[in-house]
Each structure stands twice: as structure tokens, then as C-alpha cells.
Amino acid sequence: MPELAEVEYFRKRWNPGLGRKVVGVRLNPKARVGRGVDTRALAKALTGAKLLESLAAAKQMAFRFTGGAWLGVHLGMTGRLEAGDAERAPTLYDHFQLTMAGGRELVFVDPRQFGRIQFWQGEGVPPWWAKIPPAILSDAFTPGLVAAFLRRRARTSIKAVLLMQERFPGIGNWMADEVLWRAGFHPEAKAGAFGPKSVRKLHATLRTVCAEAMAVIGKDWSDPPDAWLFNHRWQDGGRCPRAKKPLVRAEVGGRTTCWSPTRQVLGAERR
DNA sequence: ATTCTTGTTGCATC
DNA sequence: AGATGCAACAAGAA
Numbered sequence: 001m002p003e004l005a006e007v008e009y010f011r012k013r014w015n016p017g018l019g020r021k022v023v024g025v026r027l028n029p030k031a032r033v034g035r036g037v038d039t040r041a042l043a044k045a046l047t048g049a050k051l052l053e054s055l056a057a058a059k060q061m062a063f064r065f066t067g068g069a070w071l072g073v074h075l076g077m078t079g080r081l082e083a084g085d086a087e088r089a090p091t092l093y094d095h096f097q098l099t100m101a102g103g104r105e106l107v108f109v110d111p112r113q114f115g116r117i118q119f120w121q122g123e124g125v126p127p128w129w130a131k132i133p134p135a136i137l138s139d140a141f142t143p144g145l146v147a148a149f150l151r152r153r154a155r156t157s158i159k160a161v162l163l164m165q166e167r168f169p170g171i172g173n174w175m176a177d178e179v180l181w182r183a184g185f186h187p188e189a190k191a192g193a194f195g196p197k198s199v200r201k202l203h204a205t206l207r208t209v210c211a212e213a214m215a216v217i218g219k220d221w222s223d224p225p226d227a228w229l230f231n232h233r234w235q236d237g238g239r240c241p242r243a244k245k246p247l248v249r250a251e252v253g254g255r256t257t258c259w260s261p262t263r264q265v266l267g268a269e270r271r
Numbered sequence: 272a273t274t275c276t277t278g279t280t281g282c283a284t285c
Numbered sequence: 286a287g288a289t290g291c292a293a294c295a296a297g298a299a
Contacts, residue, residue: 032294032295076294076296078295078297079298080297093296097299111295111297112294112295112296113294113295113296114294114295122287151286152288153288153289154286154287154288156289156290160289160290253290254290254291
């Protein structure tokens with residue numbers, strides 16, 4: 001589920017822990033979400049440390065603690081963050097949990113366990129945080145970067161290319177479809193076929209969709225307006241909110257993809 | 272019972 | 286060497 005804006009939403013769900021000290025760390029040792037993590041070092045560093053701030057970028061979150069300790073969280077497909085008190089009923093999938101001074105519990109829940117946690121301690125920011133590519137909403141994300149990337153992935157469908165985190169951090173399946181639908185490009189168009197005008201259109205639409213998603217979903221998980229593709233893409237018999245014609249669903253780039261055949265026509269990308 | 276899934280990675284192949 | 290495609294991971298939902 002979690003793409004750019006959902007991740008920002010979940011980041012804030014741990015806000016009740018800000019400024020508080022960790023009094024307990026629990027990682028389900030059998031859970032895959034802890035793969036590759038030095039559990040003992042993590043527990044040692046976080047116990048007694050104070051949570052100073054949280055950050056979100058792409059589909060990644062970072063929680064910074066005193067002592068130069070950082071906890072990274074990636075939600076995978078089904079992960080979520082929750083906060084509660086001692087009254088909170090545990091779920092089968094509470095794989096990682098921080099108990100904070102005052103009794104607040106910060107929990108990472110993830111049934112499918114495609115998500116994971118990371119840990120780092122030292123000066124500056126963790127390497128896995130520093131290497132996240134420039135955000136789509138940042139000045140560093142330019143049409144030139146998009147054009148160069150599309151050239152390199154020339155023979156791949158634009159749908160699959162938009163899902164590549166190394167250039168489009170935070171874009172997931174629904175956002176990719178939303179962008180292509182709004183910009184009027186067929187998901188199976190080859191990335192190499194995009195002309196300069198189409199690259200600029202794609203770049204601008206990426207920014208718009210990210211900004212609107214952050215304002216609506218990232219803010220408080222409000223329901224997106226019906227003018228978005230989002231509300232129609234999974235309904236059987238769903239109709240394009242602009243063309244009012246039936247939407248199509250098919251697998252493109254290995255993922256279920258939804259588009260409006262009257263608005264998204266192969267060839268439009270050549271301009 | 273079967274097929275589906277808003278993500279990523281590692282590996283085989285081109 | 287770099288690009289491309291796909292199975293695998295796990296488990297709930299329809």
C-alpha cells in the first residue's frame with residue numbers, strides 16, 4: 001500500500017513518541033522485517049535514547065535518536081506504523097515495538113513482511129538515507145534528469161520505468177497510473193519514444209500528483225477526490241472520470257495497470 | 272479453492 | 286557492462 005504520501009502519513013503516526021525516551025525495544029526474532037539488522041546493537045543503542053525527530057523520503061522513513069542512533073523503516077507492501085498505550089490490543093503482526101517513557105507504544109505492524117527495519121549509529125546521516133535520490137518535489141528533480149533516464153531505459157514500458165525508485169522515489173503502482181492517466185500517455189509506451197515536450201509534460205505531472213497526494217493523503221489520509229483515477233481504478237466496470245468511458249486493466253511491466261483507452265493512446269508520447 | 276495484491280531484490284538472460 | 290524480465294518473499298482478501 002504505502003507510496004510517497006502514505007509513508008509521510010505513517011511517519012506522523014509515531015509523533016506521540018517525539019521527545020520521549022525509549023524504555024523498551026522488542027523485535028520479533030522470527031520476523032523477516034529484522035533481516036540483516038544487528039538486533040543487540042539496536043536494542044543497546046535505542047534503550048534510554050530520546051526520539052529527536054522523524055523524516056520521510058521516497059518510501060522510506062528515518063527516526064533519529066540521541067547518541068547518533070537511527071532507525072529506518074520501510075513499509076513494504078502491507079506495513080504500517082501505529083501508536084498506542086498499554087491498552088492497545090496487540091496484533092499477530094506486531095514485529096517491532098518501542099515502549100516510550102510514559103507508556104506510549106510505537107509499533108511496526110506488517111503481515112506480509114516485505115517491509116523491514118534498518119539501524120545505524122554514527123556521525124551524520126546513515127548511508128541508506130543519504131543515497132535516496134532527489135525527491136520529485138525538489139529543485140534537483142529536473143526534466144533533464146527524466147529525459148536522460150528515459151533514454152537509458154528506452155525499450156522498457158513507461159509504466160515500469162516510473163516504478164524505478166532510483167529515479168522516481170516514492171512512486172508506486174497507483175501513483176504511476178495516476179500520472180500516466182493525467183498526462184495522457186499509454187502505460188505501454190516505450191520510454192525511449194518520449195519526445196522533449198512529452199518529457200516536460202511527464203515531469204510536470206509527476207510533480208502535481210506528488211504534491212496533491214501529499215496534501216490529501218499525506219496530511220491526514222483523506223479520501224482523494226473522485227476527479228482522480230485513484231477512486232475508480234480498482235472497481236470492476238470503473239469509468240474514467242474525464243472521458244466517462246470504461247477503464248481498462250491489464251498487466252504492464254509486471255504490475256496490474258489501469259488506464260483510460262480514449263485518453264491514453266500510443267503515439268502521444270512522440271511529441 | 273483459487274487468484275489477487277499500492278514493493279523490492281536477486282538472478283538469469285539478452 | 287548494462288538493460289531487461291521475472292520468480293520469490295508471506296499472508297490476508299475477494
